[in-house]
Amino acid sequence: MAAKAKKTTPTKSKSFQKVLIANRGEIAVRIAASLQEMGITVAAVYSDADASALHVLKSDEAYHLPGVTAAETYLQGDEIIALAKENHVDAIHPGYGFLSENTGFAKACAKAGIAFIGPKPDVIQAMGDKIISKETMAKAGVPVIPGWEGEISEDKNIPLKTLTAEAKKIGYPLLVKAAAGGGGKGMRLVRTEKDLAEALEGAAREAKNAFGDARVFLEKYIEQPRHIEFQIFGDEDRVVHLFERECSIQRRHQKIVEEAPSPALTPELRAKMGEAAVKAAEAIGYTNAGTVEFILAPDGSFYFLEVNTRLQVEHPITEMTTLQDLVRAQIRVAEGHAMPFEQSALSQHGHAFECRIYAEDADHGFLPATGTLHRYIPPVGPNIRVDSGVREGSVVSVHYDPMLAKLMTWGKTRQESLEKMQWALANFVVLGVTTNLNFLQRLFAHPSFQSGDIHTHFLAEHDLSDPHKIAPDTALIAAVLGTQSNVQSQAPGSLSVSESHQTPWALAGSWRGGNR
Amino acid sequence: MTSLLTLLYQEAPVTVSCKTDPEGLCITLGDEGNQVSVVHVPITPGHGMFTWNNRQYPYHVVQADEKLYVWVAGRTVTFDLASQGPVRRSGSGAAADGAGDLKAPMPGKVLQIKAASGHQVAADTPIIIMESMKMEMTLSSPVDVTVTAIHCEKDEMVDMGAVLASLEAVE
Structure with a gap:
């Protein structure tokens, strides 16, 4: 394989000068730090709502993606690649979420001559499909959970009777999961047969909304995993x-x-x-x-x-x-x-x-x-x-x-x-x-x-709900003191703040004295 | 100088007042009128420290959106400001009781309206399905109800607390 030769042929490696981070939030900030440490220019992208977001402040260059919702902005792969080309970006780091596991985006990067910082598109595609990934792993000898991998989709309407029978074979409780899923979206736990139909419908709808792919499958549910x-x-x-x-x-x-x-x-x-x-x-x-x-x-x-x-x-x-x-x-x-x-x-x-x-x-x-x-x-x-x-x-x-x-x-x-x-x-x-x-x-x-x-x-x-049914005294004291100092600060002559700095300490001395 | 504050903690009103006297600060807590004496060190607006029973408590206080957010010595406590009246909260998407308003438990988008005005809906049956931050949430009533009105539209963006439907308990 040509790839094998790569290791010993350093000329084939290319140092990145500029990397675009196709993400927002903490992960964009974290990736920017490593890039900047390495002397690589960081390019950010941002939606209308994120113009002064932390990830933009931490970048060296920033490109605007018009719109507010994720679909209008951080999911606009073609627009991001166009911006990257226009600004001579060597590589794109997708972070997590958004376009990070989008095969089409990874392919489009390669086509545009921009390195995608992640695995190869075919690997993303195979592993992004929970059904294919499970089959691949079973073949490779990696243990997999028993389940039914037949596809349930809008266009391929499998009768509920068949699904009920398959579900019975796996045994309850079971999970209905989205084929394109992740992060708990498009997933339903079913404990009894009567809830199966509703779960199938709900999971498929959520999967369609979240991933544009309504396919779901069934899987045995392991208690206390x-x-x-x-x-x-x-x-x-x-x-x-x-x-x-x-x-x-x-x-x-x-x-x-x-x-x-x-x-x-x-x-x-x-x-x-x-x-x-x-x-x-x-x-x-x-x-x-x-x-x-x-x-x-x-x-x-x-x-x-x-x-x-x-x-x-x-x-x-x-x-x-x-x-x-x-x-x-x-x-x-x-x-x-x-x-x-x-x-x-x-x-x-x-x-x-x-x-x-x-x-x-x-x-x-x-x-x-x-x-x-x-x-x-x-x-x-x-x-x-x-x-x-x-x-x-x-x-x-x-x-x-x-x-x-x-x-x-x-x-x-x-x-x-x-x-x-x-x-x-x-x-x-x-x-x-x-x-x-x-x-x-x-x-x-x-x-x-x-x-x-x-x-x-x-x-x-486990019940981890707040055991305090009444407000803690310390919070009430802070509330009254904190709102008081707000008033003070608005009053003309901010000297009152620095004056009060000294007085309480003097008071503290005598007050504490009583306890000695 | 005396300042009086009336706050709501988990919907219950609680008062606290603060009086400066030569000995320091005298704070009166709650209806029972418990009096405590503290020493206050203000640092910046809404931030400081007080000493009470020989212990120091740093604090931060922020007022926003009809709420008073307090951090004090490691704990965060949120009060509602009393002038706004109690805010009705509904647990995990369900209406708190059968009758009344079905309110949006979070800001987001109305995905589906599963019942129409005049429909009778059994307990725990989906009435409205919402989406926020890519999570779906099913709103239902814990008891059998009749839907008397729907106040939202499919795909509408609604604020937290927006009344989405009016319900009447089935006798």
């Missing part, structure tokens, strides 16, 4: 894995908290699953960064779930525990270099947690929240990493994902990392939009979570 995924990385010659992440804490089938390593894996099971992940990646000739997701049953058996052909949201915890920069590696490999690590040299160090900070109301069904971030102060401290997509003054709208930032901590042990996360959550100030910060604090304080006894239904089975 853990979600374990392996980071994979490939170049033209080799595939390696960078160990696992456990992502069992989910709501609406979407991840909220991830950790590495998984408290559930023994070294033997880790080796076995890592081997399966590499086998899966090799079976499809995987290049660049990707993730092989598995379901781990309580008995230690594991099944292939899907391959995500992109950089994952939760990649930082792998970076923190393997001491690698995955975005740098992605760029190097896309430039035509060999990947900068070998399996034998990779190991896991310590323990990392990630919390996704969402604009949502955890006490009211995790409904998305909107508004303006009037105060936004991320925590700073040793071994704390915050990947923010927003800044103070950012507006959180209905048009894009409600994730504001990712908060990561690293510790020598799980316990140390956990304690650090509790501190970091308590020191993250976000005001003006409801967030899940309080909820995450309650989760990290939960004994079962602390002992690592988790599975994907953890949030459904």
Whole structure:
């Protein structure tokens, strides 16, 4: 293969001068950092609503995509490629979501002579189809979940009777999943036969809306499963894995908290699953960064779930525990270099947690929240990493994902990392939009979570609702003091603020004296 | 100087007042009139620290969208401002009770209207399907109801709390 020669022929590799990031939010900011460190010019794209967004402020050049909704802007592949050509962009990094797993876009990039920072289009296509990917993995000897892969689509109307019979064969509970799916969209859990018809209809409709593809399939549902995924990385010659992440804490089938390593894996099971992940990646000739997701049953058996052909949201915890920069590696490999690590040299160090900070109301069904971030102060401290997509003054709208930032901590042990996360959550100030910060604090304080006894239904089975039915006294005191100082600051002569700086300290001395 | 604040916490009103006297700040909490003495260190507008029972509490306070957002020593607490009247919240998309208004639990788009005015709808049967941030949400009633009016259109963008349908409990 010509590709084999590439490694020893450095002339075939090309250094990127300018890379366009076809994304927004925290991932665009994170990718920009690695590019700029490497001396590569960063080009951003932005919608009408994002003209002053953080990812634009962090870029070197920025191109406007007229419109507001994702469909009008960040999903306009042709327009993005035209902008890239016009501005002499060498490569496009798609981030996650949007166009990252769009085969047509990856192909169009290649056609336009622009490198797509990700796997090859045919791999994206094969793995993007959950039915084909499952078949491919089964053939390669990777364990898969029992299910029925016949296509259920609008034009191919399969009688409900047939589906009911197939469902019975698999056994309840089962999942109806979108063929083009991901991120929990187009997915329905069915516990009894009477709910099957409604679930099929709902899943197909959601899949059609989210992916423009209404095809769905059935799959056995494993009770108390853990979600374990392996980071994979490939170049033209080799595939390696960078160990696992456990992502069992989910709501609406979407991840909220991830950790590495998984408290559930023994070294033997880790080796076995890592081997399966590499086998899966090799079976499809995987290049660049990707993730092989598995379901781990309580008995230690594991099944292939899907391959995500992109950089994952939760990649930082792998970076923190393997001491690698995955975005740098992605760029190097896309430039035509060999990947900068070998399996034998990779190991896991310590323990990392990630919390996704969402604009949502955890006490009211995790409904998305909107508004303006009037105060936004991320925590700073040793071994704390915050990947923010927003800044103070950012507006959180209905048009894009409600994730504001990712908060990561690293510790020598799980316990140390956990304690650090509790501190970091308590020191993250976000005001003006409801967030899940309080909820995450309650989760990290939960004994079962602390002992690592988790599975994907953890949030459904444990009550983590706010136990405080009355307002804490400290919040009331802060409310009255905080609104008072607002009044003060508006009054002419701001001296009152600096004056009051001294007085309370003087008072504190005498007041404290009474307690000595 | 005395300042009085009436707030809503989870729909219940609560008052707090603050009086400056030579000894420091005297704060009166709630209807029972619990009095506490604190020392206040204002830093910037809406941000400062107070000392209470020998413990320090840094805080941030922001007023926006008829709400008072408070962060105090690690906890975030949201109050509704009392002048606006109680905000009715509905849990996970369902109407809080059978009768009354079916409100949008989040801002978003009306995807489907499954019932028409005059229709009788069984408990937990979809009435309206909404979409926000690419997630679908089914709105239904926990009891059997009659739909007396539909106040939205398919594909309409609606604000959080918008009345989408009027319902009447079935006797």
